[in-house]
Amino acid sequence: MQDIIEEGHPTLRQAAEAVEFPLTDELKATALAMHEFLVNSQNPEIAEKYGLRAGVGLAAPQINLPKQIFAVHIMSYDEEGNEAEPLLSEILFNPKIISHSVQEVALRDGEGCLSVNREVPGLVPRPRRIRLRYQDMEGKEHELRLRDYEAIVVQHELDHLKGIMFYDHINQQQPWYEKPGLELL
Ligand SMILES: CNC(=O)c1cccc(C)c1Nc1nc(N2CCN(c3ccccc3Cl)CC2)nc(N2CSC[C@H]2C(=O)NC)n1
Numbered sequence: 001m002q003d004i005i006e007e008g009h010p011t012l013r014q015a016a017e018a019v020e021f022p023l024t025d026e027l028k029a030t031a032l033a034m035h036e037f038l039v040n041s042q043n044p045e046i047a048e049k050y051g052l053r054a055g056v057g058l059a060a061p062q063i064n065l066p067k068q069i070f071a072v073h074i075m076s077y078d079e080e081g082n083e084a085e086p087l088l089s090e091i092l093f094n095p096k097i098i099s100h101s102v103q104e105v106a107l108r109d110g111e112g113c114l115s116v117n118r119e120v121p122g123l124v125p126r127p128r129r130i131r132l133r134y135q136d137m138e139g140k141e142h143e144l145r146l147r148d149y150e151a152i153v154v155q156h157e158l159d160h161l162k163g164i165m166f167y168d169h170i171n172q173q174q175p176w177y178e179k180p181g182l183e184l185l
């Protein structure tokens with residue numbers, strides 16, 4: 001996996017450019033490596049061995065590639081905490097939110113980011129439900145309706161394609177302020 005760049009690197013504040021199809025073999029390999037990185041980062045043995053921080057989403061600008069690509073790998077877990085089936089495991093190209101709810105949601109413990117090696121406390125309010133359009137590796141168009149955790153992760157990665165960091169959404173005066181109607185997860 002190419003190195004993950006950290007906040008302060010200018011690429012994280014750039015707008016990523018659209019991806020042309022068909023993908024070059026190099027871009028295909030990079031996209032697959034981004035997804036594989038997430039899978040490995042969630043495996044305790046591998047993460048320990050290679051010193052990987054766990055993530056469920058990774059955007060191309062985070063490996064210094066300003067292209068509209070991100071990978072997500074979100075698994076569901078059974079009551080014993082064992083991995084069950086994937087909730088959303090995908091590599092998305094040229095993703096775009098086409099509509100979203102007024103109602104907002106936030107992770108009650110805040111958000112983390114593989115490019116931010118520090119805790120930035122505070123709620124990150126985001127639309128609770130989104131409708132998303134994207135292309136897959138072959139360039140085929142898809143439409144997806146997401147809510148709650150999957151919607152949060154996808155919006156966090158979409159922000160990276162626009163040069164937005166999760167802490168840009170935190171209320172600086174009152175980071176833990178729960179605005180009316182905000183659903184906490
Ligand atoms: C400051 N407090 C916090 O971060 C925070 C604190 C507590 C709870 C949550 C829920 C928090 N928040 C948060 N936790 C995550 N993980 C939980 C652990 N998990 C994981 C870990 C180990 C193995 C497998 C897995 Cl699956 C990996 C994913 N991920 C994100 N984000 C924000 S959206 C993109 C996504 C991301 O991938 N970040 C790197 N936020």
Ligand code: NI
Nearest residue numbers: 112113114115
């Ligand atoms: Ni991030």
